[in-house]
Amino acid sequence: MDLYELDEKKYLYLLLVIPVLVLVYLYIQFWKRKKQREFGDLDLVKKLSPEKSNFKPALKFTIMLLALASLILGLVNPKIGTKTETVKREGIDIVFAVDVSKSMLAEDVAPSRLEKSKQIVSQIVNNLGSDRIGIVAYAGSAFPVLPITSDYGVAKMFLQSMNTDMVSSLGTSLDEAIKLSETYFDKKGKTNKLLIMISDGEDHGEGAEEAAEEANKFGLKIITIGVGTEKGGPIPLKKNGIVESFKRDQEGEVVITKLNQQSLKDIAKATKGGYVYGSSTKEVVEYVKKALDNIEKTEFESTQMADYQSQFQWFLGFGFVLLFIDIFLLERKTKWISKLNLFNEKES
Known part of the structure; x- marks a missing residue:
């Protein structure tokens, strides 16, 4: 058929x-x-x-x-x-957890923190071999975007559709992202697991380090990528692509959101992973590539279409x-x- x-x-x-x-x-x-x-x-x-x-x-x-x-x-x-066939591949399972909180709209990195995050993930995917990937979006809560798959084309399509309206909860809860990402992996499986978190590090929740330590117990390694600047920037409120105003606090002052690298470093340290600053997409890709070279690949089966x-x-x-x-x-x-x-x- x-x-x-x-x-x-x-x-x-x-x-x-x-x-x-x-x-x-x-x-x-x-x-x-x-x-x-x-x-x-x-x-x-x-x-x-x-x-x-x-x-x-x-x-x-x-x-x-x-x-x-x-x-x-x-x-x-x-x-x-004309048919589908099952092929054997060697790789690891990777979940990308992308911060989609309102602070990711800040434009202290071009074109914005969120768009920069998408570029980084897309370039990392371009340099993968036979690894399987999944995607999680998170703000005040976490949302499953794409389950583990070997179809990179579909993954990129879902990645580009991500925006700050996907998750209604305000703030950023890094622990929720870690907990949801854990469910993507087969805890009894032998395939090595990696979580790559992209965020500005602003954490309005609690227990991110504890969640990372729990994830480490079943072999999940976490690499964190910081997007933004320590100087920070305002959060633009746009309509039809045009900035109308900036987000303000209860006192009417313009909110300045800043990169918090320390929280991201602490999460990575809890799983013996690593942290990299995301200002240069090329440097991030090289960092992740070296990290993947040091992770043992596992053989798994994957279904794909032949004679396409x-x-x-x-x-x-x-x-x-x-x-x-x-x-x-x-x-x-x-x-x-x-x-x-x-x-x-x-x-x-």
Whole structure:
């Protein structure tokens, strides 16, 4: 049985253009008929242009719509796989816990702490081999974004969709992130486990070190990455991408959020992990890469699709053929078809 997936699903929204074009076409035809009636008798108007076909304009429009649909499907790039197979890989299980609290909107690092965090995670994933990954979002509470998977493409898609509205609780609770991340791992499994936490270190909860010590008991190592500056910055409140104001405290003063490196260092130390400052994405990736080289890889099974092939070329080719036909298809009557009178265009 053939299996398939759509490589670039976002382009499917372009198909919404087709019903809009149909409505525009129908309106134009209605408008033309109305104007022709105002000009004079319809039969007389037809006699003034005896070679004009009533059928071909609709045919040309239909061909154009089919060509457009084919080109859009070509952009979507459907892929077909003929079977699935189980392969053996060597790696470790990694969970990325990304801070999505409001303080991560601060722009003391460009473009913002949250966007910088996404860049760091994305680059780390790009440099992984056969490891399995999962994603957790956290603020005042933690939220499971993606379970452990070997599909890096899906992981990046979920990563980019993360925002500060995902978790409603205010503040940052690092211990909640650690506790939820623990549930991602098989405690009885032999696969080595790593939690990579990305945060500005502002912890409004309690017990992060204790949670880290508990995680260390079943072999979970934690690497923390600090994003932000010790000088700090305000938290912008935006509407449609435009800064309208900044977050203020109860006294009306602008809140300045600062990087707290010490809390992140303490968490990493509790699991004999490590801390790295996230100002340079390249340095962070190198640090994580060296840490992974020192962690023993474990063999595990992973299911993946085999014989997976892109099919975009067929849709693009069909679309261009239809456009070529549309160019040379004239709106005049075709003589030999006209003699057959298939569409009752001749008078009785």
